[in-house]
Amino acid sequence: MEIRVLRYFVEIARAGNMSRAAEALHVSQPTLSKQIKDLEQELGKRLFRRGGASLSLTDEGMLLRKRAEDILDMVDKTAAEFQSLDGLTGGEVQIGCAESHQIKYLARTIKGFKETYPLLRTHLTSGNTEQVVERLDRGLIDFAVIAEPPNLSKYNYLEVPGVDRWGLVMRREDALSEKERICAEDLAGLPLICSAQGMKYDIPRWCGEKADMLCLSGTVNLAYNGAVFVKEGLGYMLTFDRLVDTGSDSGLCFRPLDPPLETKMYVIWKKFAVFSPMAELLLNELKARLPREK
Numbered sequence: 502m503e504i505r506v507l508r509y510f511v512e513i514a515r516a517g518n519m520s521r522a523a524e525a526l527h528v529s530q531p532t533l534s535k536q537i538k539d540l541e542q543e544l545g546k547r548l549f550r551r552g553g554a555s556l557s558l559t560d561e562g563m564l565l566r567k568r569a570e571d572i573l574d575m576v577d578k579t580a581a582e583f584q585s586l587d588g589l590t591g592g593e594v595q596i597g598c599a600e601s602h603q604i605k606y607l608a609r610t611i612k613g614f615k616e617t618y619p620l621l622r623t624h625l626t627s628g629n630t631e632q633v634v635e636r637l638d639r640g641l642i643d644f645a646v647i648a649e650p651p652n653l654s655k656y657n658y659l660e661v662p663g664v665d666r667w668g669l670v671m672r673r674e675d676a677l678s679e680k681e682r683i684c685a686e687d688l689a690g691l692p693l694i695c696s697a698q699g700m701k702y703d704i705p706r707w708c709g710e711k712a713d714m715l716c717l718s719g720t721v722n723l724a725y726n727g728a729v730f731v732k733e734g735l736g737y738m739l740t741f742d743r744l745v746d747t748g749s750d751s752g753l754c755f756r757p758l759d760p761p762l763e764t765k766m767y768v769i770w771k772k773f774a775v776f777s778p779m780a781e782l783l784l785n786e787l788k789a790r791l792p793r794e795k
Contacts, residue, residue, distance in 0.1 A: 591620020592779025700732030
């Protein structure tokens with residue numbers, strides 16, 4: 502399989518139409534059709550279902566799309582790394598981040614770093630710890646910022662200063678908002694929204710055997726979207742403080758948990774990882790600055 506053909510395949514999958522894909526790729530439609538037919542023959546599988554002018558992926562096509570997108574991400578990342586070797590005024594660095602107010606320390610470090618390397622471009626991918634670690638393991642990102650202690654057999658790490666405080670986001674008119682702090686008994690029977698990671702690890706650590714009283718209504722990996730559900734009356738969200746707008750005009754409020762529940766953040770990277778020069782320089786800057794941040 503050629504990289505060029507994989508790019509053709511992914512563009513067709515995204516466009517859902519051969520002529521639109523050909524226009525975007527600046528190749529003729531017959532040329533594109535032949536390349537995909539040759540690819541299907543090479544793999545021995547049909548990749549598209551044809552329905553008039555539209556195309557949809559077969560099960561085999563969906564598998565190839567996932568693999569092709571990963572391959573193309575890696576190819577583009579490698580090309581960017583080699584381009585950065587020509588001069589170290591800039592370069593590309595890929596970072597995966599769990600949602601946290603503590604990301605401010607990463608942002609501060611990068612801001613200072615860009616004074617020396619103004620052409621640095623950072624690409625942030627957000628997700629829960631499992632999602633960003635998966636991308637790290639596949640080599641698609643250079644570093645990950647995660648919300649749980651790292652696996653020391655696989656990763657090196659830096660501890661991010663500060664902690665994230667857990668609490669409950671609810672509508673301001675809710676009777677529970679009258680309380681200054683929320684205990685486990687307050688949550689019994691309520692429809693709760695939380696990250697899958699938080700509900701599996703953090704909340705049981707907080708309430709122990711009382712976790713059996715809790716009712717998980719749904720999971721979310723971006724607090725903003727969870728806040729929209731809360732506004733619409735779909736439940737109460739357990740999350741970190743300062744991730745969603747709880748100002749007077751937002752209609753929402755945040756109340757911390759009692760006893761307090763806090764989570765540390767960590768910057769991790771694979772042991773024996775080979776970095777681009779720019780990623781290596783940024784890592785050294787993080788090692789120098791993060792321990793001094795307060």
